[in-house]
Amino acid sequence: MSTRIAFLKGHGTENDFVILPDPENALDLTPPVVAALCDRRAGIGGDGVLHVVRSAAHPEAKGMAAEAEWFMDYRNSDGSVAEMCGNGVRVFARYLQRAGYVSEGDLVIGTRGGVKTIHIAKNGDITVGMGRARLPEGDVTVSVGGHDWPARNVNMGNPHAVAFVDDLAHAGDLLAPPPFSPTTAYPEGVNVEFVVDRGPRHLAMRVHERGSGETRSCGTGACAVAVAAARRDAADPAVTGTPATYTVDLPGGRLVITEQPDGEIEMTGPAVIVAEGEIDGAWLQEALR
Numbered sequence: 001m002s003t004r005i006a007f008l009k010g011h012g013t014e015n016d017f018v019i020l021p022d023p024e025n026a027l028d029l030t031p032p033v034v035a036a037l038c039d040r041r042a043g044i045g046g047d048g049v050l051h052v053v054r055s056a057a058h059p060e061a062k063g064m065a066a067e068a069e070w071f072m073d074y075r076n077s078d079g080s081v082a083e084m085c086g087n088g089v090r091v092f093a094r095y096l097q098r099a100g101y102v103s104e105g106d107l108v109i110g111t112r113g114g115v116k117t118i119h120i121a122k123n124g125d126i127t128v129g130m131g132r133a134r135l136p137e138g139d140v141t142v143s144v145g146g147h148d149w150p151a152r153n154v155n156m157g158n159p160h161a162v163a164f165v166d167d168l169a170h171a172g173d174l175l176a177p178p179p180f181s182p183t184t185a186y187p188e189g190v191n192v193e194f195v196v197d198r199g200p201r202h203l204a205m206r207v208h209e210r211g212s213g214e215t216r217s218c219g220t221g222a223c224a225v226a227v228a229a230a231r232r233d234a235a236d237p238a239v240t241g242t243p244a245t246y247t248v249d250l251p252g253g254r255l256v257i258t259e260q261p262d263g264e265i266e267m268t269g270p271a272v273i274v275a276e277g278e279i280d281g282a283w284l285q286e287a288l289r
């Protein structure tokens with residue numbers, strides 16, 4: 001590790017990230033390095049790391065390089081790798097804009113979940129084309145706070161289990177991963193959303209993220225929730241032929257999700273850079289001992 005490593009800190013609806021600009025993929029970003037950076041007391045703190053790499057320089061993204069110049073190498077705060085991060089990709093776009101690599105308007109970003117289209121609006125919001133959801137078969141039950149809830153599987157590139165509950169207080173303490181039955185349901189882990197209705201096409205949710213614990217927001221989770229709600233509400237756009245839009249309130253802010261009749265999902269919300277600085281390489285080495 002070099003002595004000084006540039007970083008930024010940003011968030012999207014308070015889903016917060018350490019941003020590491022590393023165009024040529026020179027950093028050795030091991031899980032312990034990610035966990036040390038995301039530590040909220042001894043490190044910078046964050047729900048995850050946005051490793052900003054040119055697609056051509058990343059072994060997992062070379063095939064996307066002709067389409068997307070930049071690749072979001074996303075890591076959860078425990079150092080695990082995830083396919084996609086909906087809030088993260090908006091913050092990633094905001095970083096590219098701030099660094100002068102892109103300007104307002106349309107761009108694309110490569111992710112492990114495929115190439116995503118982005119629109120940076122004048123009003124500060126950023127919209128992401130999240131692609132289509134998959135709805136894997138299989139009934140699961142999630143248990144929290146002494147209650148059992150049926151949950152729906154929704155895959156947004158990454159796995160989600162969506163449970164409609166009576167009251168978000170029933171979600172209990174989400175710091176630990178909520179137990180599932182059958183216990184073998186998610187061998188690769190899952191993000192779990194607990195949802196209540198706030199009004200017509202208006203939902204509120206809490207989330208336990210795989211690899212990060214309870215977070216203040218999750219973009220792929222909000223999309224999964226909107227997709228599950230549309231099926232529950234007999235508003236599946238593929239069936240009705242009309243788009244379904246849901247407003248989703250999270251502890252850290254609000255996201256608006258629209259699913260089109262062809263299944264394409266768009267998510268709109270804010271993305272903010274809050275700080276910029278340098279990581280002390282000596283501290284990092286000490287933290288890893």
Ligand SMILES: N[C@@H](CCC[C@H](N)C(=O)O)C(=O)O
Pocket residue numbers: 015048076081082083084085086087088158159191209210211212215217218219220221
């Ligand atoms: N916060 C993200 C999702 C991050 C990845 C997730 N924890 C996983 O492991 O799948 C979002 O905004 O989508």
